[in-house]
Amino acid sequence: MTSAKLKLGVLISGRGSNLQALIDACAAPDFPAEIALVLSNKADAYGLERAAAAGIPTTVVSHRDFPGDKPAFEAAMDARLREAGVELVCLAGFMRILSEWFVESWRDRLINIHPSLLPSFKGLDTHARALATGVRFHGCTVHFVRPAMDDGPIVAQAAVPVLPGDDADALAGRVLESEHRLYPHAVRLIAEGRARVDGDLVRIEGGGLVLDSVVNPPF
Ligand code: GRF
Numbered sequence: 372m373t374s375a376k377l378k379l380g381v382l383i384s385g386r387g388s389n390l391q392a393l394i395d396a397c398a399a400p401d402f403p404a405e406i407a408l409v410l411s412n413k414a415d416a417y418g419l420e421r422a423a424a425a426g427i428p429t430t431v432v433s434h435r436d437f438p439g440d441k442p443a444f445e446a447a448m449d450a451r452l453r454e455a456g457v458e459l460v461c462l463a464g465f466m467r468i469l470s471e472w473f474v475e476s477w478r479d480r481l482i483n484i485h486p487s488l489l490p491s492f493k494g495l496d497t498h499a500r501a502l503a504t505g506v507r508f509h510g511c512t513v514h515f516v517r518p519a520m521d522d523g524p525i526v527a528q529a530a531v532p533v534l535p536g537d538d539a540d541a542l543a544g545r546v547l548e549s550e551h552r553l554y555p556h557a558v559r560l561i562a563e564g565r566a567r568v569d570g571d572l573v574r575i576e577g578g579g580l581v582l583d584s585v586v587n588p589p590f
Contacts, residue, residue: 377562378407380457382465387418389463394425396555403562408455445473471518479568481516484554486546493521499539511550513557524573526566527557
């Protein structure tokens with residue numbers, strides 16, 4: 372007897388490499404989640420092609436169809452997600468800031484991947500800012516979403532070293548590889564009921580808070 376898989380809704384705006392990592396993870400028979408819907412706010416997002424190639428239902432809800440009316444835009448997204456039976460919403464490079472209404476209506480069922488070790492480097496251009504700050508370690512975070520930007524209980528983090536000679540692109544590439552391992556790991560923790568929100572924290576049953584440890588610092 373197989374138990375039901377957690378139904379994911381993945382929200383994208385572009386390239387969709389994290390979506391691809393989730394698609395690949397979900398292809399494994401023992402992975403405890405499946406993608407029920409990929410939703411993009413951009414019709415030309417490459418991630419839509421990745422989803423279609425994998426036979427996953429896609430939908431486009433363009434913010435441009437709701438000029439000046441964010442509540443209507445979000446209500447349309449919300450309706451598509453609920454129609455598809457989505458149980459956990461995964462933001463994967465979704466480039467619109469969500470309102471408190473949307474975030475609260477999916478409270479503890481909405482996660483994001485961010486390319487930094489939060490709470491450092493919220494917002495954009497995280498890799499260039501990390502380099503400019505001189506941090507020796509950088510990485511990525513999967514967290515439950517709260518109304519404040521890039522805020523919320525941390526499910527999992529992966530750290531990577533900043534190496535001599537790194538520019539923002541090189542560092543971004545190293546972080547992105549770690550993102551592709553971290554996001555499926557975090558989804559698995561949630562789908563298996565092993566990641567429980569407790570106030571501002573996520574308690575991990577039987578487990579480490581960090582997935583990828585640091586890769587051999589160069590000294
Ligand atoms: C990733 O770096 C993710 O952390 C950030 O946006 C980027 C999306 O990349 N939120 P992709 O579309 O998944 O390739």
